Amino acid sequence: MRNPATMAAYEDFRTGLTADKVDDLRNWVSGVLRDTSLTPDQRRATLAAGATKVLPHLPYSDAAVEALADGTVCMLGEAPLPFWPRYTAPDYARLLSHGSDYLRLKPAGDLHEALASLLSLYQYSATVTLEPVWLGNLDTLLEPYFDSVPEAEARRAIKSFWAVVSRLFPSSFVHANIGPGESRVGRLLLELDQTTGEPINTSFKYDPAVTPEAFALEAARCAMASAKPYFHNHALSTQDWGPDYAIASCYNLMPVGGGIHTLVRLNLGKVAQRASSPEQMLNETIPAAVAWLCEVIAARSAFLGGESGFFTHSFLVKEGFLRPEAFTAYAGMFGLAEAVNTLMGGARYGKDEQANQFAEAIVAKVAACVAEIPVPYCDATGGRATLHAQVGIDSDAAYTPAARIPTGEEPDMYTHLAVVSPHDRWLTGGVSNIFEFEETAADNPRAVLDIVHGAFSLGNRNLALGPSTGGELIRVTGYLMRRSDLAQRQSGEAVRGDGALFGSAFFVNQPQHLHRRVRTV
Amino acid sequence: MRALVSRLLTHSFVDGPGNRAVIFVQGCQIACLYCHNPQTQQVCNGCGLCVAGCPGGALAPGAPGGPLAWDPAQCLGCDQCITVCPNSADPRALSYSPQDLLAWLRPLSRFVRGVTVSGGEPMLQADFLAEFFPLVHGEGLSTMIETNGLVEWAAYERILPWLDGALVDLKVWESDRHRTLTGMGNERLLENLRHLAAAGKLTEVRMPVIPGYSDTAEHVRAAAGFLAGLDPAIPVKLLRFRPHGTTGPAAGWTAPEEELMAELVDVARGAGLTTVSRSR
């Protein structure tokens, strides 16, 4: 059995590759290695991922396989048998203070050594994209080294580092964190992002009670110039994860020194199609669907945590950069809007109070069900998976990313924030909503902060803020990419950034999820 | 007291510091040649000229001699009424009590840092503001006005204890030309600017750059020099005139060039002002 929408012809959950499908595999390989819209590296990565898919998947129950086959549950193209984690957030502070035997790196003595050590370890991050998904809290990591060389040299070195990171790891899933405190390195990164616009995701951990206003204003200016950084509710995520947390990949939360085994997601829109009323959805359909979801997550986490040998053999674990007890797994969800609109008989998510309440009940119920099902090797979150609002992939077409209100149906900004923000307390694994402003906002960054404060007071966890007219960087659902890469990809040429691959497919398959309402101010 | 209001805006990034709720009051004592919202100048006198053309049937006679009655439920927002009105009025302006506006403001308060009363000319409704602003402070929000500065100082004095700042226009430096452009000389404006600066309530001075009136280096140098004499740190913003949306003679004027705007910013700085910006 297979999911025809997301799996190649030779794949099968139960049997893996069978003799009668060998020609399908050959054709697929032959097509990929000739695909001029992919760079050679991208072809190799695609072929490697394809090779793992000749295997049968883990022995899930019939009901779970059925849900996987019709897309109610989706494992986002992960290998049938996970052999390294989906996301990791290595403890870079430990690298800089202890060095690494495996990489033959001494403790960093100055800024240049610190940057070289970071770039080295990034290459070994062991994630689903084969690239680092988290670059560290770069300000707290590098600030202690800032005075180790003359200031002009420090600035030049960090500028080159930023450019190199962007070129080595163009995947759109590479994420740096700064804040909540002010620092020269943090300021420099915001400055660089306003001018050079490297497509590296950045999150600004913001706590109005801790962050100096001048620094927050700089972050707001940067967001209006280059669609980043994210404004992340530091107080809320500290409550959920403790002070030492990482925001990686799109906007994904995990402990520093930890990671995420696997991300399996629930299409809430399809879950709703299995129910005949809101009550049935809450009382029967969601518990059943979450049971399939968590069954898949648990089996995959168990394989990775045990049989794969990752935690017993990786130097990242042996040398303490990753700690098994800081790992967990994501129960993803998307298509909340379609779930609500399917069962509310005309009332629309984002528009009608009754529909908005149902949306919140759905998220709360999914979270409660996830919290009941034990998942092995998830010590970071009490032996349970953690809920994550997933940004969607190009093939989702009819389903809205994450817990968002569909493009074109957004209410006014205050209502919008009041509708979506209360969900975020359940979405401990990460969530974002996008708000784009007219260019006047760039002249009044205080006003941007006012909106952020209002959103945080409603429980919002994470805001993607940007200019409506756009600079060189553009955010498509969760992916940050360069406009020129996108254009190049759309003309059929290969581009370095995987983000542009996802992004251009989005433009083809679901343009309805792109044109967000411009906030007139 | 009640205020006559032409428009309520739940958020604005261009009417003072931070995100602000804005109340536009109806009625102004001057009539600038380049006014972008002439329909806010006068109060409807109920002449009835606009009633027949209203496609929604939203307009009906009100009390004799008073404004029309307007039914928002029937209104299509077509703007026919303000287009035909010979009186620069808007029949859709509504009257609010301070408590009404407070009830409107309260749910916005987590998102805005204050309210700005604009117009029209808010100082023509100073008695209302003297009642309303203390209530706004009670909500922990700040109060600002956008004023032409041409109302007698006594009115400003009345609201001063509850006023956090004023955004004031300085349109033309020479009083005669100011009169040609607006209908009034600018002596009172300069006097009020002096008072507001002394009271520490001058949040921003806007200097529109208008062809033939205020688009020369001499003009900007003189005006900026005056302001720098009050306080060099007063934030001053040069606003680029745009013909779009104006009626009458100003519709034929051309917007100043980018280069001129940039040059005038330098002139203002050269005259001693430290905080000069310009509109896009």
Ligand code: SF4
């Ligand atoms: S805008 Fe004026 S003319 Fe048009 S429907 Fe409304 S009241 Fe009538």
Ligand code: SF4
């Ligand atoms: S809005 Fe103008 S035209 Fe209409 S009744 Fe009032 S004054 Fe007369």
